[in-house]
Amino acid sequence: MSNSKINRIIHIFSESFKQMSVDVPMPDIERLAILVHRAMENTTRKYHTADHVFQLCEGLRPRAQLAALFHDLVYYQLDWGFPQNTGALLNNICQLKNNEFTLPDPLPNQLVSMCAALFSFTPGGVLPPHGGMNEFLSAVVAVSLLKPWLPLSDLIAIAACIEATIPFRDDAATQQLAAQIHQQSRQLLGMHDVETYGPYVNEVMQDAISLSNQDVMEFAQSRPRVFLSSTWLLIEESNVPLNAVGAYTLQDYRAALLRMEIFLQGLKEKAIFHQYEQQPSNENLQHLQAAARRNIYFSCDFLAAKLTTIAMLEAIAMATGGDGPISMFLGDIRHSNGKPARAEDYLPEANTAADINQELLQIFDQGRSEEAALDLNASPVTAFLYRCLGHQGTLQAWGEAQKMFKGELSPQMFLKSLDPTLVTSMITACMHIALSRQTAMQALQNHLFHPDAIPLGKP
Template identity: 50%
Template sequence: MAISTINRFISLFDTAFRALPTTVSMADTERLAMLVHHAMESTQRVYHKSGHVFGVCEGMGPLQVLAGLFHDIVYYQLDQGFPQHCRYWLRDVTREVGDTLVLQPIPEDDTALALCAQLFDFAPGQVLPLYGGMNEFLSAVVAARLLQPHVGVADLIAVVACIEATVPFRAPDSQGHTAPQRLARRVYQAYCDRVDGADAQAAQAFADRVVRDAVALTNRDVGSFAEADPGLFLSSTWLLIEESNAPLAVAGMYTVQEYRLGLSRMEGFLRRLDPQHVFHQYQGQPSAQEYLELYAAARNNIGFATDFLGAKIASIAIVEALALCTGTDAPIAMFLGEIRSAYGRPERVEDHLPAVPAKADVNPHLLQAFEKGRTLESNNDLTASPITAFVYRYVGHQGTLDMLALAREMFEGKRTPLAFLQALDRVMVCAIVRGCAQIALSRRAALQTLEQSL
């Protein structure tokens, strides 16, 4: 029988504390759990929610669990500021300068904040990098300030180091040092600075142990990249698209261009992401064979998702061009039909598209994803992609790539929407025009006129 989300948080905190040389009252445990629960259940979040935390913490040691519980509580740009219950703990950490957060001077007696700054290699007066550790750092500050009364200094170093390790997708520096190697040096120094009687050998052994644990946690954090089923990875990717694109939060309301921009941002990110920078390794954690398997899975999933999103963008570009040739940008549901309806099955554009055979060069796994849908349901989009399936079948894999290149010229203003449509296969485009004309009542006449000019 499933227990409530808040009680799962309480249980995780309580179990972690009981495994450490500390005594934490149930009242204090409850307060910590309520703070994390409140942050993770923000209405703006879709992927970075409680379920993600539970997945990260599963099977981890007590210090890793404490880090996992706190590692995503601050997501500044998504939550539009600090979570309400975290504001007190962050009130003196940063100041706003334009659209950035700048780290404030650190008081001499603020050992928790000083530890976080040291392990993240941040200095007072610097702009906290939005995609280079800002949210993880602020999450670590909350964790360190709240946990400091309950755990020893070495354990606090370990928790903050584990949170630092979850800053994702970092390449080696100019000297070839990886993110875990750089973190190990800072953990070593933090231990020497704060643990009485620490010697170099003990400090190095501590740093190595902590960073191995941190790498295990961060690899779990990005574990969706290792999914054996690309459909599951696509589902996680889709949650991130919905989470990071506010206009897509309301099904039926977002426009064609808003939808395309959301897809394009994620496709661009994945296209530029080096699969070597997804998972990390430190001193045999994970083993060489396990690391190679993680890398191969990440490379496969990134390539698959990039192709999937590229085909989606290419097909939706046709709808965008139809909208712009017959008026202005408009809700995507106006051209394609509703995702779902309380009044029965909604009429959709695919109901009016002809069946077409698939070209020889299609990727059967991609075609299946378009036709059968992503593995997990979405509240704000169809899991299947019927118009993309139609286009992909019609022009094949290489034809879809060629169409995407033409679409990008339209997005960049180098090609008019009409010129884009005229550069495509006329029979295919006219089939989509006629299908959309059945759905888009207010554009029907304009679409019929447009068809004559293609």
Template identity: 45%
Template sequence: MSLAAINRLIQLFADAFEQLGQPVEMPRAEQLAMLVQRSMDHRRRVYHSSQHLFAMVPGMNARQTLATLFHDLVYYQLDGGFPTLLDHELRRVARVDNGQLSLRLIDRNDWQLRLCAEVFGFAGGQTLSPYAGQNEFLSAVAAVRLLHDELPPRELLAIVACIEATIPFRGPDAHGRELSERLWLRLRQSNRDFACGADEGELERMVADAIDMANRDVAGFAEPDPAQFLANTWLLIEESNAPQVESGVYSIRDYRQALARMEGFLRTLKPEYIFHRDGVRPEAGEYAAQVQAAGRNLDFACAYLGCKLLSISIVEAFAQLTGGDCPISMLLGDLRGSDGPPLRAEDLLPELPAAADLNPGLLRVLQHGRARESQNDLTASPLSAYVYAALGDAASRRILVAAREMFAGTLTPQDFLAHIPAPLVDHLGQACAQISPSRRELLRHWLATRHSNG
């Protein structure tokens, strides 16, 4: 039996301080643990929660453990602001203008903030971007503010370095320098400027620790099971669309846009920018295997999300032809029912012959599901599996191109549906019509008109 999450956090703090030779009383470890849990187990977080920390820390040293406990403390755009217990302090660091954060001018006497800014390469007055270290930087500031009474500057420098390294998906800079070299140069400068007292060997260990922690943070990209990788990806989709989910307003277009954002991001992500080396570790073979696995998972996830996009694009076309965007359940049915399984559109579909050119692994995941349950979507994708099996791989990819044209407004819903075999459109349309009393007549009329015009 495992400890409660809060007790695991308390023990991690207490053990880390002990290992660094800076033991703290249990009430202090408890105070820090409660702050982390209250900040991270926010109702909108489903991936960047305390469970993510527990997955990372096994085998870490004390510096890495403390850095991990703080590295996702701030997630401004997801949480809707700063952590409550740090709001006053962080508003002294960053200014908020129309939801956009910028770093305030840094007081020369504020060595803690100067240390963080120097390690991150930030300057007072600059705009902070959520895609370029905003949350990691503010999390590092919070860590230093909270830990400076317990730890000397050398340990704080190492912790800030680890958190900086978790800014994800960065390649070489304009001078061709990799993350490890850039970090080492800034650490060497900060070590001098703040008299941290670390020698060259310790600075190299700090970089190695930081690279190792960064790779642990994104370890899911090298997951050997594509279904598990997809499960984690789905948690990120749910997180990034938390406001719509919370409000209960999750329309067809909302859902499609959420899929498209994640698919577009994964499609442009370079596998070699996910994991890093410090020149020695991880070993070249291990690093190559991580990059290869990441590429394989990205390809699989994009194919999966493409299938999801294709099936929802058909439903979106039906919606546009019969009155416009609407809650997704209006045409497909509820995910769950209080009185047993609800009626879903896929339950009303007749069998169709399967195409010859199918990816068996992709079809299996569509039919049987990702590796983790979701509260806001079916784990399996029976509608997407039905469409993919009927069309085949090549036709699905081709028709997805037309779907993107419809999303962009350069192709009408009618013209988009003309790319799809008529029997498939008919079966899907009739199923949606049976689910939706308010769109039933219009949808059946459109289907009948389509046949008469054809």
């Protein structure tokens, strides 16, 4: 029997303080835990939740654990504002001007100045919304709330650990953080000789690198299904239209998947995991990076197949009346009165192509490792397409789909570029679900594959 999330957070706070030989009264620990719990369990969050924090804290030293508890506290764009009970603090630190948050000049106090220096932010400068703003504000909250009990050396370390969780940067960012810790140790802690600041900087950087790599450890998953589940939670979390389950459209869904596909295509494994002074070892770093590369490639193939399927459905929709709710064409994800009617129920058995990736097909058939709230876990329609086209055929069709998305290919021409049996099967299956499009879909099918039939749109 496991404890509630709030009590697990209280336990992590309590144990971290105990290991640091700091006596923090339990009512104050409870107050800190409630603040973190309330922020992390915001209903807008799907991935950056308390469960993510629990995974991070395993095996970390106490300063890194405290940083982990706070590192995602502020997520302004996702939460539509600052966490409850932090507004009074953060509104004095950043000012919203012309839809941009800027730092005041001068900065209000030493702790904010210290955090700004560690993050390489300048007084009066703009806080980059996707380049460290949330992490910086989380660090400011952390050190401000922990100041009554922790010495400045620990506060610098915690803020530095949070800075290290800014994801997907090159190795120069690691060296820059180490240099900033060195500078703060000299200015604020009076460490002026290498025998003093050297061990301190190294110890803080070891904690920072441990937290940073642990934060993205999903990329090193040995099971692609688990990595895909995390990827899907991020897709759901970062795409507000998908929260309207059953009402989001084909193009809403396509846009969400396409953003993730473009991101992963441009992501290099060397920007995911980092090293400082041989931590992790060269061998371990290479292992992590190789695993990340495999997961990225696998996920891109997965998304290519999903996007090719949605491109087919979108093309059918655009050729028969325009975009509409995805449930109008495929059926509801779930229903309170039992299993809903779904388009895949009307698809024929597919002859499986010779060049399929069995692991990929298994995920389409059986689903990712965790259920999703806003989408089916398995992908039966994509499984049908993948079996019909095979791996290379799917990737080739994905190339044609991208031309349609860019306006270089009409929906009808995209459908004509695909296997006729696949397209006919898909249209026929959708006709059983999309009652209002049945006549238009029959006309489309005639237009695509029966040249002598009445032209599309004619009486």
